[in-house]
Amino acid sequence: MTWIMARIVRAGLFGSLLLGAMFGISCTDPQRVSLLNVSFDPTREFFGEINAAFQKNWTATNATTLRIQQSHGGSAKQARAVIDGLDADVVTLALGHDIDRIAAETGILPRDWQQRLPNRSTPYTSTVVFMVRKGNPKRILNWPDLVRSGVQVITPNPKSSGGARWNYLAAYGWARRQPGGDDRSAREFVARIFRNVPVLDSGARGATVTFLQRGIGDVLLTWESEAHQALSHAEGLSGEIVTPSESIVAEPPVAVIDRNARKHGVLPLAECYLRFLYTEEAQMIAARHHFRPQLENAAMKAGVHFPPIVRFSLAEICGDWQAAHAAHFATGGWFDQIQSQRKP
Amino acid sequence: MKQYCKTRRLLPGFRLTLGFTLFYLSVVVLIPMSAMILRGSGMGWGGFWKYVLDPRAIAAYKLSLVASMTAALLNVLFGTLLAWVLVRYTFPGRRLMDALVDVPFALPTAVAGLTLGNLYGPQGWIGQWLAPMGIAGVNSRFGVVIALMFVSLPFVVRTVQPVLETFEQEVEEAAATLGAGRWRTFFRVVLPTLLPSIITGFALAFARALGEFGSIQFVSGSIPFRTEIAPQILIQHLDEHETAGAIAVALFLLIISFLILGTINLIETWARRFQN
Amino acid sequence: MARNLHRVLTPANTRSRRGADESRLTQWILIGIAAIFVGLFLVLPLVSMFYEAFRKGPGAYISALTQENTLDSIRYTLTIAVLVVPLNALFGLAAAWALTRFQFRGKALLTTLIDLPFAISPVVVGVMLIALFGYQGWLGPWLRAHDLKVVFALPGMVLATVFVTFPFVARELIPMMQSQGTEPEQAALTLGASGWQVFWHVTLPSIKWALLYGLILTTARAMGEFGAVFVVSNRIAGEMPIPLWVDNLNADHRGSEAFAVASLLAFLALGTLALKAWLESRHQEEEAAGLWTTSSPVINSGESETAFTTQTPP
Structure with a gap:
C-alpha cells in the first residue's frame, strides 16, 4: 500500500513540476531581454538580418542578452492573434488597416499610432510586380496582359493576405488611372483579372509556393521584395520579374504595441528597435532585400538597382484604408461579389 | 448531470472515476463548447445564418460532402479488395502489405499533405503523368479526393477485415456444393454478410474524411467555390479576421459532427443486430 | 482508428488455410490490383518523401534537423506530448472504470x-479554445487582468492536443474491460483487498496491453496533430510543434528542409507501427502461453462495439 501512495505522491509532484514548467516558460530571465515582433509573411528573411544587426549593436553597448522572436503569417491573421492575446511588443504588418484594427478593438496602442514615426510609420516600401515563367512565354508585360484569356494569374486571397490587398489595389489603381477610367471600369478590370485566378492561397508565401514549386499559373502578382526573395531561394526553379509601367506604393507600417511592451518592460527597447529601421544600416539591409528604402541613397550604397516605375499611392486611388476596406474587402464588398460571380 | 445509480455498486471508485471523467470533459470539451455556443448566440439567428448559408460556404460544404463521399466509396472498393486479399490469400509480402494499411493512420496529416502535394504536383512523380492528360493533381477537386482517400483508407480495411476473418467458410462451401458459381456465391452469400461491416467502414471513413483538414491545407489551394472544404471556410474567416463567421461555421460543423456520431451509432447498432 | 484484430486472434501460420476457391489466376489478378494500389497509394508517397528529404545529401539532411529552430520545435512537441499523454492516460483509466464497472444515467x-x-x-x-480563452473570449478579460496566456501559447496548444487525443486510451480500455467482466475484481474485494489493491493487482495487469496501445496511439497523434494547433499557434519560430514547423519551412521556400523535418514525423509514424506490431506479437505470445485469456484489444473509434461483438471468438 505504501509504495502505491509513494508512487501517487511522486506522480503528483511530477505533474505539478510540469505544470510549473508550463507556466514558468513565460517567466523571464533578468539577464535576458526578449522582444516579440509579429510580422507578415514576406519579411522573414529581412527581419532575420535586421535582428542580427540590431542584436550586434545591442551587445556592443549592453550587458544583457537580447533575444528577438519573430512570428510570421498572413497580415490579417497576425492582427487577429494580437487582438486575441498574442503578446507582440512590436507589429510590422502589411498594411495600416490591420494595425488600426488592433488599436480600435483593444486599445493596446493609441489610434494615432501612424503619426508616431516618420513617413507615416513606414520605414520602407515596396511595389507590386509580376513574376513570369522563364523567357516570358506568354509575353506578359503590363497590366492589360493579365486579363487576356488563357493567362492564369496567381495572387493570394486579398481578404486574408495584406500583401494581396496591395496587389488588388495596384490593378484597380492602374485601371482607374487610365484615360477615361473610373471606379466602375476599374472594378470591372479587377473582376476580369480574378476570373483568370485559378488558386487563391491565403498568404503571399503560399502563392509563391504555388507558382514556383507547384508550377501553377503564368504570372504571379507579388511584391518586388518577395519576387526577388523567391527567385534567390528557388533552387533550380526559374522565373523572371517583369516590372509594369505603373504600380502602387505598398506601405507596410510598423508600430510599438505600447501596453505589451510596457508590461514586459521593453518599451524603450521596442521604440529603439523600430527607429533602428530608419537608420542607414537598416535601410541598406532593406534595399538588399529589395524593399525600397525611404533614405535616399541607401539603395545606391547597398549596390541595389531598383527599376524605374511610376508609383501611385493608396490615397490617390481610393482615399484611405477605411474606404478601401469597406468598398472592396469587407463582407459583401466588391471582392466577395467577384467571387460569387465566379460561381459555376 | 445528476447521477443515479441503478444497481448496487460492489466495486469502489464510482464517485472518484466518474467525477474525474466529468471534470476532465468539462474543462476540455464542455466549457470551451459552451463558450463557443454563447459567443455564437450573441450574433443571433440572422448573423448565424448569414455566415452559415453564405454561397461560398455552401459550396464548401458541398465539396466536403461530395469529396468525402467519393473518397469513402472508392475506399469501400479498394479497401474491401485489400481486406479480401489480405485475409484470403497467401503471397509473399502479405504481412508487409497488412502493416502498410496502417500508415495513413499513423502518419501525421501535415506530412501526408506535404508529400501528396509534391507527388501529385505538376513536377511530381505522379503529377507529371497526369498533367498531359489535363488532370491537375493538386489545387483541384481530384487532389482533395486523393488526400481524403489516403487518410480514410484504413477505416474500411480494418472494419471489414475482422468480419471476413471470422466468416464461416462452410457457408460458402455449402453454397458451392449446391452448385452456386463463384461469383454468385460471392454476391449472394459473402457480400450480404460483409455488408454491415462495409457500411460501418464507409461511415467511419466518411466521418474521418469530413473532418480532415491538415492534408487538404497542403493540396487544395483553397479556391473559393471550387476546392475549398468546410474547415477551410472556418480558417478563411479566422484569416479574414471575422471571428463571428468562424464561430458560426464552427457551430454548424459541431452540430454536423453530433449528427454523424448519432448516425454511426445507429449504423453500428443495426450492424450488430444484423450480424447476430 | 480501426485496427486489425486478426493478427492476435489467429496465429499467422494458420491463416492461409482458407481454401481460396478462386482460380489461381483470379487470385493473382486480385493480389496484383491490391499490390499496385498499395504501391501507388501508400508506398510511393513514403518513398518520395524520403527521396525529397535526402535529395540534397545527408549533410543537408542533418543540418536541417539540427538547426536551432528545428531542435526547438522538437523540444516543443515533446513538451506537449509529455504533458498530454499522462493526463489522457488518467482520463482514459477513470472513464473506462466508470463506464464499464457501473450503470448510471447518462452513460x-x-x-x-x-x-x-x-x-x-x-x-x-x-x-x-479561442472563443473561451481569446482575449475577446469568455475568459478573456479575466486572463488579461491576470496576465495569463492560454491561446497563442503553450497551454492552448496542450489543451488543443488533449482535446483531439483524449479518447484513444479510453477507447482502448472500454471494450477490453467490458469483455473481462468484474468477477476477478469482486472476488479480490471479497477476499479483503482494498480498492487500490484491486486496481493495481487485478485490473491493471489484465488491461496493460490495451493501455499500452492506447498510450502509443495517443503519443503518435499528439506529436502529429496539425489542425487544432494550427489555429491556436503563435507562429513564433521555435515555439511551433513539428508539424507546424514543417508547414512553415515549406512556406519559406525551404522545401527540402521541410521534407527532412517531415521525415522525422514519418519515422515516428513507422516507429509507432513497428512498436505496435512488436507489442502485439508479445501480447500474442503471452496469450498463447495461457497466462490469461481475454478477448483481443481493440484500437478503434466509434466502432468498438461492432468490432468487439464480431470479434469474440466463437
Missing part, C-alpha cells in the same frame, strides 16, 4: 461525448 451520452473528437474537425476545437 450513453457520456460515451458519445468521448467519441466526439473522432467526428469533429480539429479546426473547430481551435475555434472553441
